[in-house]
Amino acid sequence: MPTFEYAPAPESRAVVDIRNSYGLFVGGEFVDAEGGTAFKTVNPATEEVLAEVAEAGEADVDAAVRAARNAYTRVWSRMSGADRGKYLYRIARIIQERAREFAVLETLDNGKPIRESRDVDVPLVAAHFFYHAGWADKLEYASLGADPRPVGVVGQVIPWNFPLLMLAWKVAPALACGNTVVLKPAETTPLTALLFAEVCQQADLPPGVVNIVTGAGATGQAIVDHPGIDKLAFTGSTAVGKMIARSIAGTRKKATLELGGKAANIVFDDAAIDQAVEGIVDGIFFNQGHVCCAGSRILVQESIAEELDHRLKRRLGTLRVGDPLDKNTDVGAINSRTQLERIEEMVKVGEAEGAERWDSGCDLPVDGFWFRPTVFSNVSQSHRIAQEEIFGPVVSVLTFRTPGEAVAKANNTPYGLSAGIWTEKGSRILWMADQLRAGVVWANTFNKFDPTSPFGGYKESGYGREGGRHGLEAYVKTGAGE
Ligand code: NDP
DSSP states (O other), X not given: OOOOOOOOOBOOSTTOOOOSEEOEEETTEEEOOTTOOEXXXXXXXXXOEEEEEEOOOHHHHHHHHHHHHHHIIXXXXXXXXXXXXXXXXXXXXXXXXXXXXXXXXXHHHHOOOHHHIIIIIHHHHHHHHHHHHXXXXXXXXXXXXXXXXXXXXXXXXXXXXXXXXXXXXXXXHHHHTTOEEXXXXXXXXXXXXXXXXXXXXXXXXXXXXXXXXXXXXXXXXXXXXXXXXXXXXXXXXXXXXXXXXXXXXXXXXXXXXXOOOOOEEEEOTTSOHHHHHHHHHHHHHGGGGOOTTOOOEEEEEGGGHHHHHHHHHXXXXXXXXXXXXXXXXXXXXXXXXXXXXXXXXXXXXXXXXXXXXXXXXXXOOSSSOOOOOEEEESOOTTSHHHHSOOOSSEEEEEEESSHHHHHHHHHOSSOOSEEEEEXXXXXXXXXXXXXXXXXXEEESOOSOOOTTSOBOOXXXXXXXXXXXXXXXXXXXXXXXXX
16 A cells, blocks of 8 residues: 655654763762663664663662661651652652653663654653642552552562653652652663652752662662662563562562563454554554563464454554654664564564564665564464463464453453553443453553552462552551551
8 A cells, every 4th residue: 555655753852961971879879880881772773872871789779778868757757748749749840841852862872753752651650740740748548558658679670662651650649748769760761760860869859769770680680679668560561570579579679560561462353443443553662662561472363363353454554654753653663682683573473473463564664773663463372372471563364253252362361551442332331341361451442540549460470560549558557567
């Protein structure tokens, strides 16, 4: 099908000022790492080195935990909720003022299209801080239990797919409830967290309330193992989530784990088919499919499977894959070479298992990490591509005949994070939502996020909720406890 030609419309990167090197943010200041080691962060769309970032070792994590404890005991836990709320409102407003800078920096470091960082990630980040600012002085009315009090020092480890948004999901509720934090961004995407550290300075947040330690898995492990941490909040792979659960077993540390997913996006024969196609595109090709709740399995009713296949592939032929800074781009770069290799390996597995592979055939840039929107059909339940998270722009299509079969297939996965239902029938939506073992069920839409709505999983997708009133629960202790 012919597609419209667009003139390039690149967003200017002049709005960001990336330093050559960054230290750790501890006690309100940027400091060098004790061991003096550093790593590079690259733009995945060009492989250009963006900056050198300090790598925190155990001694640095210890200094960050001590700074957080100091700030907790002396200032933050004693401050009134109304005053904490003022800081959160201030941070939210600064993020809005610097929204373009954050969006461009996120796109450069992560590879996601500017359209998404500008219109989804950064507005949601500001919304999370505004929302939690509102709770800070109302915690006793949030039905959390008697006398809600902060937990203490919180260790937070976040992934690379929504770097700033995951920071907001973690930092905003922690601070609103009176805790202080030590946060580690992912190794491939540290830059917006470091810009957030500047926002903390600009907002005059008391030193030590937020500490940011950059590094790889070992830095994360040092946070997990530190005896001064009272609670852990982790988002990432199920494998690392399980390691964390093992590490803290038998300790007094609380934890929330938000892990992987293999969501079913279920299309019934009475669905508005073009809307369902848009929902599928949004469900799996948003953020290059680097989304834990991505609709990576399409379950389509057999009678419309052929038509859906045809319309979906025609639509995918119009997706623009390329320069993430171009405002016309739909699908950006894969976040890292490692992730690209994982996707390529899983796609080979799918072919070897006998599924039928199709891709959009679009041109790809020469440098950087790229993968074409890909559809697997003739997929069966036992295929690895129907069971394991691919975390890329790859979707598997399976069919069903009855609502009962759709439910059985949707639930037949070790995960339980999200699901989507496409049908005109309201009663069927309610029945399905009741049967699906998923933390979030979207009806006639997909990948809709809102700070007022709790998010989290069942089974191997983890435990605990983030967002909404429920998300506050993990950040307070109640009753007569210590
Ligand atoms: P990880 O789970 O390794 O990364 C998540 C975060 O945990 C990162 O900050 C990482 O650091 C850190 N980390 C790694 N090892 C440890 C450890 N032992 N203790 C504490 N923290 C640790 O995900 P990957 O980046 O390796 O991605 C692998 C796969 O995980 C993907 O292909 C995808 O399937 C899935 N994934 C799922 C996500 C989700 O939101 N559900 C998000 C990201 C990945 P660093 O990155 O610096 O190594």
